[in-house]
Amino acid sequence: MSSPALVRHPEDSMPATAIAEAGPAPAATPPAAPPSFGTLALRWYRLNRAGLRAIAIGVTSLIAFLLVWHLLTTYRVVFFVRFTNVPSPLAVYASFSKAMHDPKFLMHILLSCRRIFIGFSLAAIVGVPLGLIMGRFKLVHEIIFPVAEVLRPIPAIAWVPMAIMLWPTNEQSIVFITFLGSFFPILVNTLHGMSLVDPVLVRAAQCLGARERSIFREVYFPASLPHIFTGLTVGMGVAWVSLIAAEMISGQYGIGYFTWEAYSLVQYADIALGMIAIGVLGLGSSLFIRGAGRLVMPWRTT
Amino acid sequence: MSEILASTPKGHIEVRNFSLAYETIEGPVQAVTDTQIHVKPGEFVSIVGPSGCGKSTLLNAVAGFLKPTTGIVTVDGERVNGPSAERGMVFQQYSLFPWKTVRENVEFGLKMRGMPRSQRERAARTLLGLAGLEAFEKHYPEKLSGGMKQRVGIVRALATGPKVLLLDEPFGALDAQTRVIMQQILTNMWQRLKISVLFVTHDIDEAIFLSDRVYCMTARPGSIKAEIPIPLERPRQQSMMMSSEFLALRRGLMSLIREESLKAMGGEINDMGMQGLSIELHGHSLADVI
Incomplete structure (x- = not known):
């Protein structure tokens, strides 16, 4: 039902790359040098706001994807496409850990x-x-x-x-x-x-x-x-x-x-x-x- | 360094009976005809002329990129057969290697000559210091302003200690203030290194301000229309550009170039079939109006 939207919108896939690019960024908090740690952190936040936003949206979008997948499979939705036999995310996770x-x-x-x-x-x-x-x-x-x-x-x-x-x-x-x-x-x-x-x-x-x-x-x-x-x-x-x-x-x-x-x-x-x-x-x-x-x-x- | 800061002037450029034609399907097109120019050792000579007159063609032939159809080009008596580090060149588009840092760009010619790394690093640093660029040695060209890029371009061309320096509208892409500063820097370096300079520009003020002598070219097919000595004293100051002597030279050169530009434009106007233009001019000739 909402799955076509997930597939179609290129915006959905963009945050994924943004995450990948900005991956190491959060770890790189500047060291507490002469200016106080607080001001530095604030400055860092201001400079990286766009990146953080992309990460937040990207994570949300991935979670939404999993959620939609979960709902479609647990309710075995049939709407042009049949989700009757499609494994749920949890089932996939189980087979992954195995x-x-x-x-x-x-x-x-x-x-x-x-x-x-x-x-x-x-x-x-x-x-x-x-x-x-x-x-x-x-x-x-x-x-x-x-x-x-x-x-x-x-x-x-x-x-x-x-x-x-x-x-x-x-x-x-x-x-x-x-x-x-x-x-x-x-x-x-x-x-x-x-x-x-x-x-x-x-x-x-x-x-x-x-x-x-x-x-x-x-x-x-x-x-x-x-x-x-x-x-x-x-x-x-x-x-x-x-x-x-x-x-x-x-x-x-x-x-x-x-x-x-x-x-x-x-x-x-x-x-x-x-x-x-x-x-x-x-x-x-x-x-x-x-x-x-x-x-x-x-x-x-x- | 010692060979770069030579004490005796060098680099006698001679271009004799020169002509250059391009082959096209309609037959050869003459770009430059019947041209003689020379630059004495240590002299600063400019070539001015209307756009498309072949002044860059002439410079490229001296550099060795183009072969003359007739005539010969020699430097210190040796015939020019192709590009060489003896003739340094500075391009309008800067043409620095984007993948090399400022210092690596300056080192390039020395590296090609096989100079060991530590030695050429030292030489490059000294030269960059002369141009006030030592703080930028590790920068990539992309990060520099136009004026800095061209300073690197000049230093790079001089690093191998060439006999002559060829410049093809080097300051054409710079703003007016930067241009003036660059002209000063170039003058300083030229006087220090005592090499001959052949400078192509369409800016008359620039040509007069910098040169010992100016060649004015005709419209295409280009040839030398006039040779104007510039007797202004050195060192030259910006204020000189307001002197009556300077202005007289400027007026003379201006009228020479305007004649040629009109010839070139007149041709184009006919080519475009703009016959209606004469009516709008109310009987005045194009020259009167412009």
Whole structure:
């Protein structure tokens, strides 16, 4: 009933990121220096009022989400959508606390993370340098770009049958799918970043005696970094999408397999648990990328 | 530092029989034709002219970014074949590296030359001190005002001890007060370093105030219309800009440039098909009205 509203409004999802960003802020209360602690605290509050507000609203909105979920499932609402078999938040929590002590569940998660790590890292290791080289050398661009453009629109999931044929083990084909999913966003964004490098900066470097290699390292690469990180963030998202799909189709382990298996075994609470785990892992990995981006690009204060 | 603060002037720029044309589908378009200029070692020379006259093209050719179609560019007798640290350049858009701090920007040229870190750090600090920027060495350029950015730009270009300094409308984006201060700073540095300066601007006052000599260019295709020596005494003060000598120079340059601007504009007006304009002018020529 009110669930469409929850899904539709983008405002609902915004506080979630705000929480994530402002996460460490409350702990960072300034030390009691010369001005009294009270004035400092007050000043800190005034400066961070907007952030605190976002956190408060975000928490409220999450609680409201859980409450609506709880009501819809306890009353087994049927209104176009059927909540008859949907597990309640409490049931999901119960299966969560059980799963925490189940080494098998942890293994599912660990395996998925390993696949993401290998597939995504390979995509970054290949995609970023390839994008940089394609952006700098026209010939490489002219050779590789057409192939990339033909392959790019193929969703990673459509590669599953081909991947199973290509790779000797299931594990390898799943990692391959994850790699493909993140590879193209990374490549395309790196290329885009290269195309936007300000030519005046290149000329400035030349005037200061920089040769080709130095210009590449000192100008093209750092100038493209913001777009490279956009590519990594998008690529990480697509990596998870591809991984879960691949695990559902051909996996034996992994959080996607766990979710699908729960459905086959009629363990409805585990379906929601698997979904939430995927969401948390996805959020965590994109936060990780964002944090890495801040470390690598200290000049970007925003 | 010793090589930067050299005692003998250096950097003799010579541009001979210079022309530069761009290839387009309708054939070559002449940007600059039949141009000779020279800058003696230690001299401050400006190029002024109507917009689009090719003064930046000429400067970019001296920098080595553009190859002349005919003629040659030499510095101290050596032919210019491409950009080099011997010819420092300052751009209107500042063009500092946003990912480098102020000091790292200044160090860049020294790093390219392979100077060890501690040595170039020291050199960069000294230079930043001369420009009053030592307090900002760890800032990223984004945090600086336009005037500070351009000071960093000038210091960065000078750090490698170039023979000549080329400036392409460096103060065009600054407000009037900052501009005046920057002109003073540039003059001070130039006198200290005794290098030759080639300065492109569309601001006549600026050109007169700074230069030993001013070249005035014609409308496109650009060539040298006049060469005006500026005999004003140095050190120059702001108050000089009210002197009769200054004003006479200004009037002369103004009328030269206005002629060329009108030529350029007249062409554009015809291009746009604004024939009705002559009627509104009641028989006066465009030159009379403006």
